[in-house]
Amino acid sequence: MGFFDFLKQNNTEQVTLDFSSLGVDMHSHLIPGIDDGSKTLEESIVLITELNKLGFNKIITTPHIMSDYYRNTPDIILRGRDTIREELHKQNINIEFDAAAEYYYDEYFLDLLKEKKIIAINNEYLLFELSYLTKPTGIKELIFEIQLKGYKPLLAHPERYPFLRLDEYQELKEAGCLFQMNILSATGHYGSHAKINAELLIENQLVDFLATDLHHFQHIRLIRKNAMHTEKLLQLVTFNDLKNKSLL
Numbered sequence: 001m002g003f004f005d006f007l008k009q010n011n012t013e014q015v016t017l018d019f020s021s022l023g024v025d026m027h028s029h030l031i032p033g034i035d036d037g038s039k040t041l042e043e044s045i046v047l048i049t050e051l052n053k054l055g056f057n058k059i060i061t062t063p064h065i066m067s068d069y070y071r072n073t074p075d076i077i078l079r080g081r082d083t084i085r086e087e088l089h090k091q092n093i094n095i096e097f098d099a100a101a102e103y104y105y106d107e108y109f110l111d112l113l114k115e116k117k118i119i120a121i122n123n124e125y126l127l128f129e130l131s132y133l134t135k136p137t138g139i140k141e142l143i144f145e146i147q148l149k150g151y152k153p154l155l156a157h158p159e160r161y162p163f164l165r166l167d168e169y170q171e172l173k174e175a176g177c178l179f180q181m182n183i184l185s186a187t188g189h190y191g192s193h194a195k196i197n198a199e200l201l202i203e204n205q206l207v208d209f210l211a212t213d214l215h216h217f218q219h220i221r222l223i224r225k226n227a228m229h230t231e232k233l234l235q236l237v238t239f240n241d242l243k244n245k246s247l248l
């Protein structure tokens with residue numbers, strides 16, 4: 001069975017996407033109450049069940065760490081992960097669940113990096129995000145610093161930064177930065193600019209991971225409703241060498 005097998009078409013709207021070839025969703029906000037994602041344990045369990053229905057059988061959730069808003073620590077995140085694991089077990093929901101973080105590039109992140117107080121995906125990929133508004137300085141130095149600490153830098157949703165162009169994407173790639181694209185970017189959910197950039201990244205085979213960046217149920221609805229109609233996504237999961245499965 002290939003990517004995006006549309007297995008069940010119960011009626012004109014209900015199409016079940018199959019993400020099982022990706023296997024792992026490695027960017028989401030599912031630990032309740034610690035960032036702008038899920039608000040309750042109950043909501044988290046519903047969202048995890050929905051991801052499972054989409055075909056993911058492992059979830060690595062990535063709460064925000066951001067000095068001004070979300071000063072989450074590895075301890076807070078891992079405690080949240082354990083609570084969810086217990087609840088999944090209680091409810092007999094068979095899905096692997098782990099946690100890391102999504103670091104916002106600010107002074108606080110640089111301090112944490114210096115002290116190596118980091119929680120990375122599979123202890124390997126350090127997921128970080130940039131401001132959407134202004135191009136930060138020192139991105140290449142940051143990439144170098146992350147590598148020096150023994151992690152692989154993984155930029156979250158590179159398509160969503162309006163200030164990045166193809167030559168800059170390529171430069172970041174050459175510096176050793178990996179790219180994680182959001183599924184909904186290619187559908188136009190984050191605006192036309194993110195969609196155009198997503199297509200550019202797909203065309204140039206620059207995407208390493210594809211993920212939901214799931215915050216709430218509306219994202220699930222939009223993935224079901226729109227992602228399957230997005231040809232570029234089919235192209236991405238079929239012809240690009242995505243690394244999601246390496247996290248199994």
Ligand SMILES: [Fe+2]
Nearest residue numbers: 027028102213
């Ligand atoms: Fe995110």
